[in-house]
Amino acid sequence: MAYLWQLHVMLGTMMFVVGTVVGSFLNVCIYRIPWEKSVIWPPTSHCPHCLATIEARDNVPIFGWIFLGGKCRNCRQPFSVRYAAIELLVGLLFVAVYLVDGVMPKEFVDSNMALLVKVLYHVVLVALLVTITFIDADLTIVPSLVTNVGIFLGLALGTLFPEVRPVPAEASTALGGLWVGLKGVLVGGGMIWIIRVVGTFVFRREAMGSGDIHILALIGAFLGWQVALVTPFLASFVGLVPAISKLVVSLGKRLAGRKYLASDHEMPFGPYLSVAALILMMAWPWIWPGRLQTYFETFSMLFWFVLGQDR
Numbered sequence: 001m002a003y004l005w006q007l008h009v010m011l012g013t014m015m016f017v018v019g020t021v022v023g024s025f026l027n028v029c030i031y032r033i034p035w036e037k038s039v040i041w042p043p044t045s046h047c048p049h050c051l052a053t054i055e056a057r058d059n060v061p062i063f064g065w066i067f068l069g070g071k072c073r074n075c076r077q078p079f080s081v082r083y084a085a086i087e088l089l090v091g092l093l094f095v096a097v098y099l100v101d102g103v104m105p106k107e108f109v110d111s112n113m114a115l116l117v118k119v120l121y122h123v124v125l126v127a128l129l130v131t132i133t134f135i136d137a138d139l140t141i142v143p144s145l146v147t148n149v150g151i152f153l154g155l156a157l158g159t160l161f162p163e164v165r166p167v168p169a170e171a172s173t174a175l176g177g178l179w180v181g182l183k184g185v186l187v188g189g190g191m192i193w194i195i196r197v198v199g200t201f202v203f204r205r206e207a208m209g210s211g212d213i214h215i216l217a218l219i220g221a222f223l224g225w226q227v228a229l230v231t232p233f234l235a236s237f238v239g240l241v242p243a244i245s246k247l248v249v250s251l252g253k254r255l256a257g258r259k260y261l262a263s264d265h266e267m268p269f270g271p272y273l274s275v276a277a278l279i280l281m282m283a284w285p286w287i288w289p290g291r292l293q294t295y296f297e298t299f300s301m302l303f304w305f306v307l308g309q310d311r
């Protein structure tokens, strides 16, 4: 296979192009879903300023924005760079999925079909989490349409292709795959639910939104309960950077005698859960064997030991 790397470059480029097109569609989803508008009708996009229809040639992902200099062809008002940035982001995430699953797979993939299924499974999760992240970051709402469709897809795909989930959440039968998915939904959703109940009791204010329950349930449906269990911990670390910078800003405002806004305090957790889940999805084959596996085995031994004492 002397030409293997050419094949990888070709398929990787293809993944990037497909990713930017998907990203372009996700822009539409992020914009329309919170207003309960159809994501497929009308099929054309409009300038947010003058409402002129954006022509097909200007609607090419990333390049459309660059060629127009980030401005509407009709009214010359600027388009947000975020549209192009999301297209680029999704393109890069698709390439990352291809790299992890196709170029340097840690887990043995026994056929091209199995590889294709794995890549598709992972890019579907990328698309769902990107949509959730930007809607939550914009409006601090978690779109239940997206989480419900996501939980359903995770359960259905995991039942159809039970071997697709990361070790040790893979299964060999359809029923096994469904069971793994249901456990993921219960552990993921249940964990945030418990944090919410305890947090609300301790801090006397709402800790985490109910939408976060659905996000982690979705992640559990796709990746199994083990990943769902680790995700909130990693999410807290990912969230530390913006949390600290917000703290500095609000402290600065207080010291300057300026009004402390509630919005300085409010932080959606959904984006951090999503980022953490995507990191774990890609890094899992490297971090599970050895390290994490040992922790899980030790904790489950302790868990059953404590439970066994009661009997």
Ligand SMILES: [Zn+2]
Pocket (backbone or CB within 6 Å): 047, 048, 049, 050, 051, 052, 072, 073, 074, 075, 076, 077
């Ligand atoms: Zn315009």
